[in-house]
Amino acid sequence: MTMKYMAPWRWGNRGVPISRETQVSPIDIFQKEMNRLFDDFFKGFGMKPFTEEMESLGGFSPQVDMTEDEKSVQVTAELPGMDEKDIEINLSRDTLTIKGEKKTESEKKDKEAYYMERSFGSFSRVLSMPSDVDPDKAEAVFNKGVLNITLPKVVSDKKAQKKIRIKSS
Incomplete structure (x- = not known):
């Protein structure tokens, strides 16, 4: 499946494709x-x-970019201030789900005051994937707040032809 099939009228029950x-x-x-x-x-x-x-x-809600070529689909998500342990990625059939929980906490002590701020929030992004993505070869790398996911496509010889024999009844 190519990116042209990511039009809303072709989503069905597969989720919403996201790209910037x-x-x-x-x-x-x-x-x-x-x-x-x-x-x-x-x-x-x-x-x-x-x-x-x-x-x-x-x-x-993290910014997500998605690109596709003949060999793979690449997904990049900007997750500033997050740790790798706070992110979960799931690929089921033709849907990629990126979930995470962002936690920030700051503390400041002065002679006269004590300041403490906490912020918590979770997110979930669901992306439609082409059906020819190979889930066994999927890889994810998280570096400096940027998550890069590479989803190789199943290698198939589209040019291969097979002659089909017709049986007589």
């Missing part, structure tokens, strides 16, 4: 404008902006 576009789409512009309108609306009531509230409720 370098160009800004009209949908992104519309979403940002709607977020701005909600933020402005809530400011009138002395409330925090809506998007700020969502982030404080654990709305962490």
Whole structure:
């Protein structure tokens, strides 16, 4: 399966494919404008902006890039401030799931005050994969907050032809 089959009408029950576009789409512009309108609306009531509230409720969602070539599918996820032990990757059939829990804690002691801040949040990203990905050869490397997953494709000789004998009845 190639990337052209990742259109919404072909997803079925397989999850939502995620990839970051370098160009800004009209949908992104519309979403940002709607977020701005909600933020402005809530400011009138002395409330925090809506998007700020969502982030404080654990709305962490890592940026994910996905590329495909003839040999493999590469997935890169930005997970700053996370440790390898806090990340779980599962590949089942044609769905890749990346889960994690982000924990930050800071502590500062002064002569007059003691400051302690904690932040916890979990995320889960589900990506549709081509059906020809070989799960036994999948590899993941986590380095400096960047997770790189390589999913080799099953090697098949597409040019091979087999003559099918017709039986008479």
